[in-house]
Amino acid sequence: MDITQFSQINPPQRMLMGPGPVNADPRVLRAMSSQLVGQYDPAMTQYMNEVMALYRGVFCTSNRWTMLIDGTSRAGIEAILVSAIRPGDKVLVPVFGRFGHLLCEIARRCRADVHTIEVPWGEVFTPDQIESAIKAIRPRMLLTVQGDTSTTMLQPLAELGEICRRYDVLFYTDATASIGGNELKTDEWGVDAVSAGMQKCLGGPSGTSPITLSARMEAEIRRRKCVEEGIRTSAHRKGDDEIIYSNYFDLGMVMDYWGPERLNHHTEATSALYGARECARLILQEGLNKGIARHKLHGDALLKGIQAMGLETFGDLNHKMNNVLAVVIPTGVDGEQVRSLMLNDFAIEIGTSFGPLHGKVWRIGSMGYNARKDCVMATLSALESVLNYLKFRSVQGAAMQAAWDHYHNQCVA
Numbered sequence: 001m002d003i004t005q006f007s008q009i010n011p012p013q014r015m016l017m018g019p020g021p022v023n024a025d026p027r028v029l030r031a032m033s034s035q036l037v038g039q040y041d042p043a044m045t046q047y048m049n050e051v052m053a054l055y056r057g058v059f060c061t062s063n064r065w066t067m068l069i070d071g072t073s074r075a076g077i078e079a080i081l082v083s084a085i086r087p088g089d090k091v092l093v094p095v096f097g098r099f100g101h102l103l104c105e106i107a108r109r110c111r112a113d114v115h116t117i118e119v120p121w122g123e124v125f126t127p128d129q130i131e132s133a134i135k136a137i138r139p140r141m142l143l144t145v146q147g148d149t150s151t152t153m154l155q156p157l158a159e160l161g162e163i164c165r166r167y168d169v170l171f172y173t174d175a176t177a178s179i180g181g182n183e184l185k186t187d188e189w190g191v192d193a194v195s196a197g198m199q200k201c202l203g204g205p206s207g208t209s210p211i212t213l214s215a216r217m218e219a220e221i222r223r224r225k226c227v228e229e230g231i232r233t234s235a236h237r238k239g240d241d242e243i244i245y246s247n248y249f250d251l252g253m254v255m256d257y258w259g260p261e262r263l264n265h266h267t268e269a270t271s272a273l274y275g276a277r278e279c280a281r282l283i284l285q286e287g288l289n290k291g292i293a294r295h296k297l298h299g300d301a302l303l304k305g306i307q308a309m310g311l312e313t314f315g316d317l318n319h320k321m322n323n324v325l326a327v328v329i330p331t332g333v334d335g336e337q338v339r340s341l342m343l344n345d346f347a348i349e350i351g352t353s354f355g356p357l358h359g360k361v362w363r364i365g366s367m368g369y370n371a372r373k374d375c376v377m378a379t380l381s382a383l384e385s386v387l388n389y390l391k392f393r394s395v396q397g398a399a400m401q402a403a404w405d406h407y408h409n410q411c412v413a
């Protein structure tokens with residue numbers, strides 16, 4: 001084998017302005033290049049405890065069990081669903097985009113009895129719609145997505161916790177795309193379990209998934225664990241349905257590893273934990289609300305610029321996430337050609353789309369480290385130039401002027 005054909009890693013400089021991943025904050029990359037320590041080194045266990053405390057701040061919760069699942073955001077989703085859902089459990093999934101379908105798919109693998117309600121892509125549910133479905137179906141769990149990047153919509157969650165309590169339903173949400181850039185109040189809203197990921201508004205690389213569990217959710221998982229231990233230690237098979245079928249994602253075991261018992265489970269992904277810790281420090285140093293306001297400011301400036309270019313947006317703008325915008329590809333314009341010109345001539349990546357929106361919209365994000373004025377201005381300028389070059393004419397400079405005006409008005413307001 002000729003080893004010289006494998007050069008040292010040296011990725012091209014890109015500005016990632018899609019729906020995620022986005023560029024990691026340099027502080028996070030520096031933290032991640034720190035040297036390793038042993039799994040039970042007091043320094044490491046202290047970092048684990050600090051991560052728990054920091055993410056309580058990020059999730060707005062006092063939940064004891066706030067920790068990391070090693071793996072991308074999907075690992076956090078799967079750990080919660082696999083640990084909470086017993087075969088035959090009824091679950092309700094309000095589907096308003098691709099990630100709702102993912103929740104259904106994972107729940108089916110847990111052998112749940114999956115019920116869905118749907119709205120067209122670009123819309124969200126009212127609390128009444130969700131309450132009627134809960135009344136009709138009487139599920140054990142409600143599985144929601146807070147921000148679905150496939151449609152850019154943000155499902156309001158504030159009223160759902162109270163509804164879930166009334167019908168004794170466990171309430172889970174996937175906040176991967178929304179956390180850090182949009183309000184999420186785990187305790188105040190009565191959410192029993194939340195999972196997230198690093199590569200959207202949290203400003204880190206994918207690879208670890210922060211989660212938080214309410215005491216109610218913990219009790220449900222612990223109860224299964226007792227049955228499971230009975231099965232492991234004696235030969236009797238009764239109660240097999242209570243076994244959490246995954247070892248890696250068994251949250252009972254993960255809690256025993258993160259808790260004072262420190263029972264050996266996996267080896268916590270040390271570099272990823274360093275990165276996640278720095279992401280939380282960044283967010284809390286800025287202030288959660290200030291960070292959310294920053295995402296709104298740049299998201300709105302991007303929207304103003306896109307509108308000034310004469311482009312249409314997709315979906316209900318009143319329920320859009322602050323951090324990502326779906327832009328309708330004008331007729332006669334080849335969306336993929338625009339993306340490759342943006343990438344090759346400007347080193348800017350914007351996103352394509354899936355499913356019903358494939359080939360119809362671009363998704364442009366300004367989140368995490370890239371929720372910045374210079375990123376928004378550069379993206380608008382590049383898109384305007386590329387579209388003009390491809391004969392989709394707009395007034396040159398109008399997009400940037402509109403964004404500038406927005407920044408100016410927000411500052412004087």
Ligand SMILES: *Cc1c(COP(=O)(O)O)cnc(C)c1O
Nearest residue numbers: 072073074099147149176177197
């Ligand atoms: C981006 C995104 C994910 C990403 O999952 P990964 O496993 O990290 O790729 C999950 N859920 C939602 C809602 C997302 O927007």
